[in-house]
Amino acid sequence: MQKRIIGKDLTVSAVGLGCMGMSHAYGNQCTPDEAKKLIETAIENGCTFFDTAEVYGEPDCPHHNEEMLGEILKPYRSKIVLATKFGVKFDVSAPTVNKPVIPDSRPEQIRKSVEGSLRRLQTDHIDLYYQHRQDPDVPVEEVAGVMADLIREGKITHWGLSEVNEEIIRRANAVCPVTAIQNRYHMMYRGYEALFPVLEKLQIGFVAFSPLANGLLSGAYSQNSTFSEQGDYRKAMPQFQADSYEKNRALFSLIQKYADEKNATPAQISLAWLICKKNYIVPIPGTRKLGRLTENLGAADVALTAQEIAEIDKALDKMEMSDVFGGAKIVKK
Ligand SMILES: NC(=O)c1ccc[n+]([C@@H]2O[C@H](COP(=O)([O-])OP(=O)(O)OC[C@H]3O[C@@H](n4cnc5c(N)ncnc54)[C@H](OP(=O)(O)O)[C@@H]3O)[C@@H](O)[C@H]2O)c1
Numbered sequence: 083m084q085k086r087i088i089g090k091d092l093t094v095s096a097v098g099l100g101c102m103g104m105s106h107a108y109g110n111q112c113t114p115d116e117a118k119k120l121i122e123t124a125i126e127n128g129c130t131f132f133d134t135a136e137v138y139g140e141p142d143c144p145h146h147n148e149e150m151l152g153e154i155l156k157p158y159r160s161k162i163v164l165a166t167k168f169g170v171k172f173d174v175s176a177p178t179v180n181k182p183v184i185p186d187s188r189p190e191q192i193r194k195s196v197e198g199s200l201r202r203l204q205t206d207h208i209d210l211y212y213q214h215r216q217d218p219d220v221p222v223e224e225v226a227g228v229m230a231d232l233i234r235e236g237k238i239t240h241w242g243l244s245e246v247n248e249e250i251i252r253r254a255n256a257v258c259p260v261t262a263i264q265n266r267y268h269m270m271y272r273g274y275e276a277l278f279p280v281l282e283k284l285q286i287g288f289v290a291f292s293p294l295a296n297g298l299l300s301g302a303y304s305q306n307s308t309f310s311e312q313g314d315y316r317k318a319m320p321q322f323q324a325d326s327y328e329k330n331r332a333l334f335s336l337i338q339k340y341a342d343e344k345n346a347t348p349a350q351i352s353l354a355w356l357i358c359k360k361n362y363i364v365p366i367p368g369t370r371k372l373g374r375l376t377e378n379l380g381a382a383d384v385a386l387t388a389q390e391i392a393e394i395d396k397a398l399d400k401m402e403m404s405d406v407f408g409g410a411k412i413v414k415k
Pocket residue numbers: 099100101102103108133134214244245264265290291292293294295296297298300302349366367368369370371374375377378
């Protein structure tokens with residue numbers, strides 16, 4: 083698979099693997115055997131970029147994802163880029179399906195988090211360590227200072243921030259150079275394109291999370307799809323409500339038109355649109371199914387020209403769409 087450089091020097095595959103869904107937010111968790119098969123298949127197909135977080139789990143096993151990945155990735159550790167995140171926990175007492183997020187980036191908490199992640203991931207360093215959400219009580223400069231210390235100590239080699247705006251990026255980068263932001267970005271959620279100039283100026287990569295709009299853009303779902311498993315966030319997401327499919331008909335047709343032209347699938351077109359837009363964008367789709375995994379990784383071979391990207395953007399600009407999930411509520415406790 084083609085590679086790209088994010089930040090000044092972090093080389094990753096053009097499509098990464100988001101591992102969250104193996105443990106959190108999409109219903110049934112993967113067994114360790116299923117996760118092993120997925121991750122080994124990803125590696126066989128050229129994927130070198132794996133994304134997790136200390137909070138990807140369920141209340142009975144809150145660090146399920148890091149623990150599982152640590153074991154599976156051990157033999158491949160020196161050949162892959164491992165990204166994880168600190169700075170939030172879920173409010174599991176909330177009655178909603180999508181659990182609110184409680185930010186906590188106090189330096190002493192970050193120190194505890196990094197030690198926990200290193201232990202669970204069975205590694206002596208993290209390649210890319212993201213602040214998962216801003217903490218209104220801790221200025222980003224203070225967080226960046228801790229990151230600089232962790233880099234000096236060799237516990238992490240690069241750092242980034244998730245769901246951030248231009249001001250936060252600039253302030254953080256002024257203290258300790260940022261390698262990547264990880265923000266929500268897909269055809270139904272394009273507001274962060276406004277960050278392209280600052281990312282280019284500061285040479286920061288854009289890791290696109292939920293690049294398939296939580297799966298909707300694959301075209302594999304319909305008004306008859308149900309999400310009844312416990313903890314499946316999709317049952318509350320606006321884009322998966324029965325009336326959304328009609329509202330998104332024009333979007334599905336646009337994606338299908340390019341899929342037909344390129345002999346690709348809708349998921350591949352949705353991902354190729356990100357990959358081909360800028361050479362510092364890296365989508366990290368997640369899946370628990372082998373066929374979908376190879377399909378998604380195959381998006382790196384689908385070429386959309388600058389003119390085709392511009393045509394798609396123009397069509398998206400004026401298209402009516404349903405609402406789409408924009409993230410769990412952030413609460414400070
Ligand atoms: N920084 C943050 O705050 C943040 C937030 C959310 C996610 N993330 C990261 O981003 C990664 C990806 O985001 P995401 O999982 O929310 O959304 P996504 O990648 O847009 O979509 C994942 C969903 O789509 C389905 N899917 C994937 N590929 C498919 C295909 N080819 N055809 C049909 N369905 C397909 C998966 O179902 P199956 O599993 O059943 O295949 C899963 O339910 C996560 O794993 C996580 O690492 C980060």
